[in-house]
Amino acid sequence: xxxxxxxxxxxxxxxxxxxxxxxxxxxxxxxxxxxxxxxxxxxxxxxxxxxxxxxxxxxxxxxxxxxxxxxxxxxxxxxxxxxxxxxxxxxxxxxxxxxxxxxxxxxxxxxxxxxxxxxxxxxxxxxxxxxxxxxxxxxxxxxxxxxxxxxxxxxxxxxxxxxxxxxxxxxxxxxxxxxxxxxxxxxxxxxxxxxxxxxxxxxxxxxxxxxxxxxxxxxxxxxxxxxxxxxxxxxxxxxxxxxxxxxxxxxxxxxxxxxxxxxxxxxxxxxxxxxxxxxxxxxxxxxxxxxxxxxxxxxxxxxxxxxxxxxxxxxxxxxxxxxxxxxxxxxxxxxxxxxxxxxxxxxxxxxxxxxxxxxxxxxxxxxxxxxxxxxxxxxxxxxxxxxxxxxxxxxxxxxxxxxxxxxxxxxxxxxxxxxxxxxxxxxxxxxxxxxxxxxxxxxxxxxxxxxxxxxx
Numbered sequence: 507x508x509x510x511x512x513x514x515x516x517x518x519x520x521x522x523x524x525x526x527x528x529x530x531x532x533x534x535x536x537x538x539x540x541x542x543x544x545x546x547x548x549x550x551x552x553x554x555x556x557x558x559x560x561x562x563x564x565x566x567x568x569x570x571x572x573x574x575x576x577x578x579x580x581x582x583x584x585x586x587x588x589x590x591x592x593x594x595x596x597x598x599x600x601x602x603x604x605x606x607x608x609x610x611x612x613x614x615x616x617x618x619x620x621x622x623x624x625x626x627x628x629x630x631x632x633x634x635x636x637x638x639x640x641x642x643x644x645x646x647x648x649x650x651x652x653x654x655x656x657x658x659x660x661x662x663x664x665x666x667x668x669x670x671x672x673x674x675x676x677x678x679x680x681x682x683x684x685x686x687x688x689x690x691x692x693x694x695x696x697x698x699x700x701x702x703x704x705x706x707x708x709x710x711x712x713x714x715x716x717x718x719x720x721x722x723x724x725x726x727x728x729x730x731x732x733x734x735x736x737x738x739x740x741x742x743x744x745x746x747x748x749x750x751x752x753x754x755x756x757x758x759x760x761x762x763x764x765x766x767x768x769x770x771x772x773x774x775x776x777x778x779x780x781x782x783x784x785x786x787x788x789x790x791x792x793x794x795x796x797x798x799x800x801x802x803x804x805x806x807x808x809x810x811x812x813x814x815x816x817x818x819x820x821x822x823x824x825x826x827x828x829x830x831x832x833x834x835x836x837x838x839x840x841x842x843x844x845x846x847x848x849x850x851x852x853x854x855x856x857x858x859x860x861x862x863x864x865x866x867x868x869x870x871x872x873x874x875x876x877x878x879x880x881x882x883x884x885x886x887x888x889x890x891x892x893x894x895x896x897x898x899x900x901x902x903x904x905x906x907x908x909x910x911x912x913x914x915x916x917x918x919x920x921x922x923x924x925x926x927x928x929x930x931x932x933x934x935x936x937x938x939x940x941x942x943x944x945x946x947x948x949x950x951x952x953x954x955x956x957x958x959x960x961x962x
Contacts, residue, residue: 519584522749524580528569528573531569556726557733562628562742579626579630587615589750591608591611592611593607596886603905604909607901608917608918610919612923613922613923617651619777621651626659628656628742636731638663640734641722641734642664645718646676650668650690652737664683670692670711675930698724719820738853739775739819739854740853769901769904769918770800786798786865798865800866800867805839805943808833809831814830815829817832831851831857832852834952834957835850835956873935875892878899881902882902889925890923890925900919
């Protein structure tokens with residue numbers, strides 16, 4: 507291992523990946539096929555063609571190892587990619603750990619997070635298919651911001667259904683989306699049948715990603731010139747994010763490093779998959795050994811407390827039924843500040859890898875996560891998004907474990923976005939008002955009773 511003395515590893519524009527990496531080519535066990543809620547059978551392509559363009563549907567089921575990135579998409583990537591890889595030397599010193607802590611920083615994108623990697627691709631393919639409008643959901647607002655920017659770049663309109671608790675907690679995210687030309691609505695709303703049904707049951711509903719997905723999908727299915735774009739969960743979304751891990755691999759190779767631990771926070775799975783999948787390619791092929799760790803909030807512990815079963819991706823049951831780890835599509839997590847991680851299910855690809863024991867998972871309460879976020883900010887200078895702070899918490903714990911064991915480890919995590927629009931959450935923590943939101947096993951058990959009756 508070389509004696510690397512710097513703190514930052516850069517690539518030039520020519521080193522932006524030319525292809526996305528498709529982990530389905532290397533998985534020994536692929537996820538079970540999506541099931542149509544209308545027929546109870548594997549979903550037919552024409553059912554999904556109502557809301558997705560053909561190019562994305564082909565990527566969803568492809569087992570081709572590398573899929574070429576269109577030239578126009580790659581040119582737009584050049585606005586911020588390749589993103590930097592940093593070594594957190596000041597954090598290492600504060601922890602007095604022999605471990606090396608490295609992080610890939612996706613907060614340099616115009617949206618402030620990794621989400622733009624897939625937003626650009628999805629907006630491009632939809633425009634090429636003649637679509638003029640895209641609907642979507644957003645939790646913390648990072649995905650909605652990314653899609654609003656992407657739609658502005660390629661010349662189509664964006665309509666965002668933002669989870670109500672985040673809509674109220676993060677007004678500047680809404681303003682950012684509107685600044686790029688998007689229309690933003692608090693979900694559940696009165697604009698859709700699914701939203702009105704939810705409000706009829708609970709007029710004070712704080713919303714959830716599953717509810718917002720229902721509203722966005724409902725509207726997309728009703729309009730010929732409109733499609734739906736999803737910010738996480740589906741195979742093609744995680745595919746587009748693999749530019750992160752491919753760049754990170756190349757950057758670590760430049761300084762003669764290989765990670766012993768790879769960490770990402772998990773809501774639907776996109777930033778985790780984006781970093782981890784290119785490393786998992788070698789793990790699956792037996793040429794690399796590393797611990798790969800998915801980190802989630804204790805208030806919404808999908809992998810660590812959920813069941814591996816078929817479930818709807820949304821509350822209204824409009825989407826295909828996916829085999830994944832789930833807390834039940836009716837589960838409404840407590841209104842934690844990591845809004846992007848408040849999802850009842852998880853990516854089928856991530857779920858399958860966890861089910862097969864290839865990756866590990868851990869869940870944390872809010873306060874230790876914010877404690878880690880501020881320790882990182884006060885040593886490394888970047889205030890992380892609450893979602894990304896879950897990965898920081900795990901990285902710190904891994905570094906402390908290395909210290910206790912007297913072991914030198916290389917730890918890599920994805921700092922998937924900055925927290926510049928999350929200052930209200932940090933104020934809650936700094937003023938001592940932030941609590942460790944509870945997870946109700948009894949409530950989750952009740953919600954699991956409504957899982958669709960589909961054979962696994």
